[in-house]
Amino acid sequence: MSRELKRQLNSMKHEAVKPNAEWVAKNRSLLLSQIKNTIPQKVQVSFNTRFEAVLAILMPESLVSGTVRFVAISLIVVMVAPSLYYGTVMASQESLPGENLYGAKRYAEKIQVTVVGLIGNTSDETKLHVELAKKRADETSKIINDPSKMSNVANTVADLRSEMNTISDKLDQSKNSGTMSAGDAQNIKQNTDQIKEVLQVAKNDLMAVSAGNDRTLNEVKQTKDLVQDVSMQAVEVMVTKHLEGDTSVSKAEVKAAIDSTVQTSVGEVAQSRENIAGMQTILQTAKSDVGGLVNDFKGSAMSSTTQEITNKIAVVYDKANQAVQVTDTISEEAGRKAVEVKALLGSDNLAGAVDRMKELSQASKDIETISDKTIEQTQPLIPIVQVVKDVVASGTTSSIDIVSSSVKLLTIDAIISTGTINTTSLTTLPLPKYPTSTISTTPKVQSSTPPISTH
Amino acid sequence: MSGKFSEKILLYRLKTKNDPESYAKLYDTYVEQIYRFVYFKVSGREEAEDITSDVFLKAWHYVQEGRDIKNFKALLYKIARNCVIDLYRKKSSKPESYLEDQLAKGFEAGDRGAWLKKETTAIDSEQILKALKKLKQEYQEVITLRYVDELEVSEIAEIVGKGPVAVRVTIHRAITKLKTFLEE
Numbered sequence: 001m002s003r004e005l006k007r008q009l010n011s012m013k014h015e016a017v018k019p020n021a022e023w024v025a026k027n028r029s030l031l032l033s034q035i036k037n038t039i040p041q042k043v044q045v046s047f048n049t050r051f052e053a054v055l056a057i058l059m060p061e062s063l064v065s066g067t068v069r070f071v072a073i074s075l076i077v078v079m080v081a082p083s084l085y086y087g088t089v090m091a092s093q094e095s096l097p098g099e100n101l102y103g104a105k106r107y108a109e110k111i112q113v114t115v116v117g118l119i120g121n122t123s124d125e126t127k128l129h130v131e132l133a134k135k136r137a138d139e140t141s142k143i144i145n146d147p148s149k150m151s152n153v154a155n156t157v158a159d160l161r162s163e164m165n166t167i168s169d170k171l172d173q174s175k176n177s178g179t180m181s182a183g184d185a186q187n188i189k190q191n192t193d194q195i196k197e198v199l200q201v202a203k204n205d206l207m208a209v210s211a212g213n214d215r216t217l218n219e220v221k222q223t224k225d226l227v228q229d230v231s232m233q234a235v236e237v238m239v240t241k242h243l244e245g246d247t248s249v250s251k252a253e254v255k256a257a258i259d260s261t262v263q264t265s266v267g268e269v270a271q272s273r274e275n276i277a278g279m280q281t282i283l284q285t286a287k288s289d290v291g292g293l294v295n296d297f298k299g300s301a302m303s304s305t306t307q308e309i310t311n312k313i314a315v316v317y318d319k320a321n322q323a324v325q326v327t328d329t330i331s332e333e334a335g336r337k338a339v340e341v342k343a344l345l346g347s348d349n350l351a352g353a354v355d356r357m358k359e360l361s362q363a364s365k366d367i368e369t370i371s372d373k374t375i376e377q378t379q380p381l382i383p384i385v386q387v388v389k390d391v392v393a394s395g396t397t398s399s400i401d402i403v404s405s406s407v408k409l410l411t412i413d414a415i416i417s418t419g420t421i422n423t424t425s426l427t428t429l430p431l432p433k434y435p436t437s438t439i440s441t442t443p444k445v446q447s448s449t450p451p452i453s454t455h
Numbered sequence: 456m457s458g459k460f461s462e463k464i465l466l467y468r469l470k471t472k473n474d475p476e477s478y479a480k481l482y483d484t485y486v487e488q489i490y491r492f493v494y495f496k497v498s499g500r501e502e503a504e505d506i507t508s509d510v511f512l513k514a515w516h517y518v519q520e521g522r523d524i525k526n527f528k529a530l531l532y533k534i535a536r537n538c539v540i541d542l543y544r545k546k547s548s549k550p551e552s553y554l555e556d557q558l559a560k561g562f563e564a565g566d567r568g569a570w571l572k573k574e575t576t577a578i579d580s581e582q583i584l585k586a587l588k589k590l591k592q593e594y595q596e597v598i599t600l601r602y603v604d605e606l607e608v609s610e611i612a613e614i615v616g617k618g619p620v621a622v623r624v625t626i627h628r629a630i631t632k633l634k635t636f637l638e639e
Contacts, residue, residue, distance in 0.1 A: 035515045
């Protein structure tokens, strides 16, 4: 029924109503003459009109307006959004932890890591992580002396450690695969050495103002050790790849890298030993000075306090002596290993040289730990001794009372065992120069922040 | 497909070059359909011719104004529909539809009722026209557009200003109603 009905309705089109052919032709002519009179002399058609007209030929009409809108939005996204993005990212490049744009900087870096992870190879990824690690190290060196940003140091160093862990993983993976060349490893070695120097300076700065159990200082110490390990790992990979036939680095370069690492370790061992010896000298002088005071204050209010300080200095001094003995042993051993490395390199035994190099690196870390501990224990005593000496020189009772109460409040046991005192708190008291040329609570490893290039 | 493509080319030339010949070709393509559409709604041939001429002239001006044209055929039907509505308003009375007129005159229209020569078909067509006459304007319109002029539902939707789903529902109801009248 329906089909027949529809057929009959359709047949009306063909048979029922048709315009007169003569009228159609006549109307056509009339229409043409009418519309020709309305056409402007020169037609100005915009690009948009042409664009839409072409689109209308190529796709369904319903899609044209949608497509034009889509293209317009895409153009905005493609042209405007990136300019805004790059504007923000570029402006944020120089930002430091704790600043408003730092989040944008880190976000851009995460995108970078994701993109390189998707389209790059292991070598590209590792290079990017090395660059990011250098940035974190650079930021650390810039904010470490800024009190307003000091609270961000620990997090920044933790981020640096995270980058170093990633680099370490990449180096591990490359040992059993061809994902990294000896040249890549050499690049990592050079950069990690720079990062280590920056962290060394940061550590020295922190030790001058912080107590031994400070979280930031511990972060820096741990990260510095990790960076040193990664540097060793990079040399190891460089040697392995070279021995496997990788020619991106010559044998001479491999030897130079090992030799340089060994020399650095030897230098660090010597520096740590010197620091410990310096602390020993300070303690010896302090012990002698405060020991004299005990006799001066016999029977006075300061008698028990000076005796207590003398005893504690003696304890720390003994520990420093033990540290000197241990470091002497380590130092001698390090010297021997350095000579062995020279010999192994001379006989082209690169694998053997790497083993010795790693042992030396461990020795330098061990001796540095001892040095740090000695400094931590000695450092709080110096200002107290200085104050006592100053009071003796002035001879006023009121000053003696101040010192007495200050020393008791500080509780010498706590100072020595945990190092909870901050030496800067004592600078509010009148502190003349301690009459000992060797006094320096800062280890003399590095005197200035080495430049680190993040580009 | 080729027909649609050539129409797109003509529209492109029309939009970018204001080519009268392209418009003349579009006229050739659609004049018969528009004339028939109008003819069903007005009382006679002259009115249908006048309105058809008017439709193509108005469509030309529409193009000249650079307005968006999604579907040229639907545009023509839409203009034609509005022209017929204007005519109804002018007359301010119930429209005398072609169907009513032809029922009175015995289908002396178009090709002068040549199709009526087929007796059986003529009887059926007469019944259909009577039944169509009984339908309300909305149903008549969608049935002629869909089954006589063979327009797509999307095109009808654009012409009558409704959504495609609403048009489908209207067509279904119109056909059901038409069947009911025919069975009676």
